[in-house]
Amino acid sequence: MKKILLSFVFCFLATFAFASNSVEKPLLQTKISQIQGVDNQNSSLFQSEKNIENLERQTIVFILSCGIVGTISWDDTQINPTPAQLVWLVLALDDIFCG
Amino acid sequence: MKHFIFILNTLFVYFYSFSQTTKFDYKISYNYRFQEDKKDTNSRRTEETLLFVGKEISYFVSAKKLAIDTILQKETNFISAMGRVNSLPKPKVNFEVVKNRDSKNSYFELVGLSLYKVSSQEIIDWKFEEGTKQIGKYTCKKARTTFAGRNYTAWYSEEIPLSEGPYKFRGLPGLILEMYDDRQEHYFSLLSLEKKTYFLDLTHKQDQIVELKNMQELEQVRANRLENLKSAGFDIKLDPQKEKELKEKMRKKQNHIEML
Numbered sequence: 001m002k003k004i005l006l007s008f009v010f011c012f013l014a015t016f017a018f019a020s021n022s023v024e025k026p027l028l029q030t031k032i033s034q035i036q037g038v039d040n041q042n043s044s045l046f047q048s049e050k051n052i053e054n055l056e057r058q059t060i061v062f063i064l065s066c067g068i069v070g071t072i073s074w075d076d077t078q079i080n081p082t083p084a085q086l087v088w089l090v091l092a093l094d095d096i097f098c099g
Numbered sequence: 100m101k102h103f104i105f106i107l108n109t110l111f112v113y114f115y116s117f118s119q120t121t122k123f124d125y126k127i128s129y130n131y132r133f134q135e136d137k138k139d140t141n142s143r144r145t146e147e148t149l150l151f152v153g154k155e156i157s158y159f160v161s162a163k164k165l166a167i168d169t170i171l172q173k174e175t176n177f178i179s180a181m182g183r184v185n186s187l188p189k190p191k192v193n194f195e196v197v198k199n200r201d202s203k204n205s206y207f208e209l210v211g212l213s214l215y216k217v218s219s220q221e222i223i224d225w226k227f228e229e230g231t232k233q234i235g236k237y238t239c240k241k242a243r244t245t246f247a248g249r250n251y252t253a254w255y256s257e258e259i260p261l262s263e264g265p266y267k268f269r270g271l272p273g274l275i276l277e278m279y280d281d282r283q284e285h286y287f288s289l290l291s292l293e294k295k296t297y298f299l300d301l302t303h304k305q306d307q308i309v310e311l312k313n314m315q316e317l318e319q320v321r322a323n324r325l326e327n328l329k330s331a332g333f334d335i336k337l338d339p340q341k342e343k344e345l346k347e348k349m350r351k352k353q354n355h356i357e358m359l
Contacts, residue, residue: 060177065189070337079332083180084171085212085307089328090181091167091189092211096348097341 062090066098120298123151123158127274128290129265131161131192137284137354146192147290151297152263157198158299159266163190172300196267197301204267208317211324212331213309215317221246223270225253234276234289242271247314248358249280259292266356285356318359324349 059073072089074081081089127150136142147162167184174180194208206217223244230241232254239254246268253264257273264275265287279286311317320327325346328335337345 068337068341070335070341073334073336074332081212082307083174083177086177087167087171087180087184088193088209089212091184092193092209092324093335094189095191095193096345096352 060086060090062093064090064094064098068097120300121153121156121158123153123297123299124294125152125261126150126293126295126297127152127261127263128162128292129287130290131265132286132288133192133356134284134354136351139351142351142354144191146190148192148265148287150263150265151299152261155200157263157269158301159196159198161190161192161195163188164193164195198263198267198269202270206267206314206317207308210317210320211328212333213307215320216308216310217312217314217317218310219267219313221267223268225271232277237276239276240273244268247356249282249285249356251278251280253278284354314357315359321353322349 057073058076059071061069061071063069070093072086129148129150130145131148132143132145134140134143149160149162149165151158151160166187167190170183170187171180174183194206197205197207199205201220202222203218203220206219208215208217223246225242225244228241228243232239232241234254234256237256237258239256242253242255244251244253251268253268253271253275254277255264255271255273255275259274259276260272261274262271263269264271265278268275268278274292275287276289277287311320325335325342
């Protein structure tokens, strides 16, 4: 009975690990390409999500108004910036690069 | 009884929300033209700045920055905040000045993730000169001063009895309508004047303030902004060539009002 239970847990974990690698990675790429597509018509764009490599790490993918792509990531167990701080950070980068 | 508690609660919320705001009686709008790179006249930019004048304090801020701050005070989600901000024009002037009636100034500037505050007490020594100039419907008189490494000419009107002006400037017997330094790298000119009551919430500035002793310390912070972000735990990834260009651009954009 214990063996069956252990096998079940192992299968569950393996499926979960496979899913997080195979589903989230293309999803991230898709989001970036979507942003790039929109960026041609609009100005700066952004995306915020949990990084796929480390779930503790928060990442913002940004595209500045002049088309430069970059990322800002941080460990949100260590620092916890407010939305306002992050907005001003992206605006500051936009100003320095594209201003 | 329930109705009474509800009314009491509503009144409390109403008065509490007003107690967070500061009342201003005038809004003066200036066009601010500034040259970011001292060596390049093509680096001149313009932005609308606002001076709010109240009984106790005056508040000088970029109109675009104020619009964004107003949105960010209410937003709690980054994506939604960025979405709303993205549709607005981006500010180039990211400093604010709060002036108390006792000649104390508080200068605020956003660098990286922190809001830096430099407190100072400045009494501007004006020299009155001959000459008048008509600005709109107001007759203006001339005064000159030296402030933080630059010589300035100010045109003020005694027809507007406000001893105020843009940035940290004040102390003349009338409102400053136009002001510029000798090289015209920082140029303020009046756009409009409104006598109307405004309530502004300035309390958000108490959130993440880093107090500095003087503008020289702020200059250090400005010069090391990328390094400061990295040491705070942020990892900014950009194309290496772009990062090099960024540092070069940052080095050039150092022609601030106060020369240090």
